[in-house]
Amino acid sequence: GIQVEQSPPDLILQEGANSTLRCNFSDSVNNLQWFHQNPWGQLINLFYIPSGTKQNGRLSATTVATERYSLLYISSSQTTDSGVYFCAVESYNQGGKLIFGQGTELSVKP
Amino acid sequence: DTEVTQTPKHLVMGMTNKKSLKCEQHMGHRAMYWYKQKAKKPPELMFVYSYEKLSINESVPSRFSPECPNSSLLNLHLHALQPEDSALYLCASSHFSGQDNSPLHFGNGTRLTVT
DSSP states (O other), X not given: XXXXXXEOXXXXXXXXXXXXXXXXXXXXXXXXXXXXXXXXXXEEEEEEOSSEEEEETTEEEEEEXXXXXXXXXXXXXXXXXXXXXXXXXXXXXXXXXXEEOOOEEEEEEO | OOSEEEEOSEEEEOTTOEEEEEEEEOSOOSEEEEEEEOTTSOOEEEEEEETTEEEEEOSOOTTEEEEEEETTEEXXXXXXXXXXXXXXXXXXXXXXXXXXXXXXXXXXXXXXEEO
């Protein structure tokens, strides 16, 4: 099956810093989503982005499908950005079988 | 607030108990999902329902039994669980399964402890 690798596994930032999280995947995908899981376990969908670039406030994401990677940019980080960021992908014709990467655990210090 | 509602938030059950987890969404989504998440791990897909029919079962043990009574509701019936089944159980929904532009929306989960 498709493999999903996220880097870095852990990241500590000072409030106000910028960061880039990476997601590599091993096969062509028709579905790629980024999620944020807060310290209380709530999973929030950040982006649906199988290709191209999207922006939402301080967050933006870019997926280069031909090169099989996606990047999540966080600018001017805040303590509320802390948590785990997951990339999840689905290969073609998988009927909704979204596979999650291991995640990047982000800690933003005040 | 999440638009996918899961109950209960916490559940403690013995290995001989029977219990059910419930999930409800009113977004008109036609696909619903159960995921299991252990601590410090990513969510793992258990089941997918598409148009109220089970479309994916990821070889889940029969002590977990899903049910989709209608397009808004999803249940997970639990029986004779093991301590290693303790985890966060997440319900999710999307417009469709396996089709374009169907972002996944998660509930807040049920934290299950099996004693």
